Amino acid sequence: MKKYDKIILVVLLLVFAVGIGFTARSAFESYITFAEAREATRNVQVKGVALEGTVIEHDLETWSFELEDLAGETQRVTHQGNMPPNLFEADNVVVVGQFDDNDFVASQILVKCPSKYAPEEE
Known part of the structure; x- marks a missing residue:
């Protein structure tokens, strides 16, 4: 050679x-917090808990809800697509997206369900 x-x-x-x-x-x-996501210029992952009773349907395909991140900050998240049926029963929710002005626009919503193998409380 x-x-x-x-x-x-x-x-x-x-x-x-x-x-x-x-x-x-x-x-x-x-995962990062909403405070860190505001500074990002690309899609990021924010992990938190979806707050029940906060869903707003904007039209047939667009809806929003509030998510509390790991730092305790609550932010409205907007998504275009179907709402996961177990969104509010999930242990954790991960939203993938970025901020558009003051709105976090999620391109994906990942839901972690409670484990069916967890020991039952008596």
Whole structure:
């Protein structure tokens, strides 16, 4: 293998490694608070608890609800799509999206249900 070919191979491997690194970083991204999400310029994940009785239907496909994040801040979240049927029974709700002015617009809502394997309270 010529010296030029080795340099090209090393450069390609470095580009590949950087691409894998960026992909892994976004896959393992941790949850942030609404305060941190206001500063973000891309989609982020906010984890919290959906507050029952806060749903507002804006039209046939758009609705909103309030979510309390891990820091205790409550924020209205707007989503276009179906509402998860177990939204308010969930242990945790993760909203993926970003702020548009003062509104958090979620592109995805992920619901973690209570475990059916948890020990029953007596």
